[in-house]
Amino acid sequence: MSTSRTDGLPVSVVDRMSLVLEALSTGPMTLAKVTARTGLPRSSAHRLLEQLSNAGWLARSPEQTYELGLKAYEMGQAALNQNRLLHQARPVMQGFAQRIGYTIQLGVVDRDDTVYLAKVNGRASGSTPTAVGQRVPAHLTAVGKVIMAYAAPAQPPSLRDAAGAPEDPAVARSGAVRFDKEMAQIRDHGAAFDRGEAFPGIACVGVSIGPPDHMYGNLAGLSVCAPIGALDLQKMVAPLRVVAGEIWQRCVATDLARH
Incomplete structure (x- = not known):
């Protein structure tokens, strides 16, 4: 099936369905809003919405708004239940949040975004704005930064562009230099910061889980967050590394037991 694009729009049915589902991940939408969000022709968007609704991926309200349906929920739960890293991380994160009192998060980088897979709130953090499943530009988050830093030697250009290079070439070069410097500092210290x-x-503050060249290593990271001033980021690096190490050991032990 072709995956080329015409006028910036995906040609394959799979890509177009993915575009619609991703748009609706932010909440219910009308056909007009889906068309505006995806850029798809109205007729194409309507056809995909109806097909996805008939298949159970979407639910259609009497007011003709669309939202993610039961099948999307079932598949999402299945993906979480099959995630070995998540299974090993959850109990360790819960223990950390209860013991230390700050909110801890597990995240990965996907298409230049940090995606949070798990979050355990701590009593000392108060309300924090992240949520499981949320996407945030990776170059802004501690988890995203630490993963990008270790992937830097082989990272695709899109990750470097995610630093927000403006149109002015001179300013773009300056921004790239600052970005590369921050990535080097993260590799030197083994931790990343988002202030x-x-x-x-x-x-x-964020650290990666395990060695950066292992499947559980640079694919995921942990971060601790709290209101600015409530958390000593530097002092939190060591405890967070201990938690990451425990999760890493659990993952390795589980893998060894399978063989």
Whole structure:
């Protein structure tokens, strides 16, 4: 099946369905909103919405709005239940949040975004704006930064462009230099910091899980977050590394037991 694009729009049915499902991940929408969000022709968007609704991936309300349906929920739960890393991380994260009192998150990088897979709230963090399944530009988050830093030697250009290079070539070069410098500092210290970059007033520190060249290593990371001023980011690096190491050991032990 062709996956080329015409006028910037995906040609394959799978790509177009993915575009519609991703648009609806933000909440219910009318046909007009789906068309505006995806850029698909109205007739194509309507046909896909109806097909996905008939198959159970979407639910259609009497007011003719569409939202994710039962099949999407079932598949999402199945994906979470099959995630070995998530299984090993959850109990360790819960223990950390209860013991330390700060919110801890597990995330991965996908298409230049940090995607949060798990979050355990801590009593000392108060309300924090992230949520499981949420996407945030990776270069703004502590988890995203630490994963990008270890992937830097082989990272695709899109990750480097995610730093927000403007049109002015001179300013773009300056931004790229700062970005590369930050990535080098992260590799030197083994931790990344977000001081209100992703969300105003929220600070985070992030570390990767395991060696960066292993399947459980640079594919995922942990971060601790709290309001700026409530959390000493530097002092949190060591405890967070201990948690990451425990999750790593659990994953390795589980894999060895399978063979």
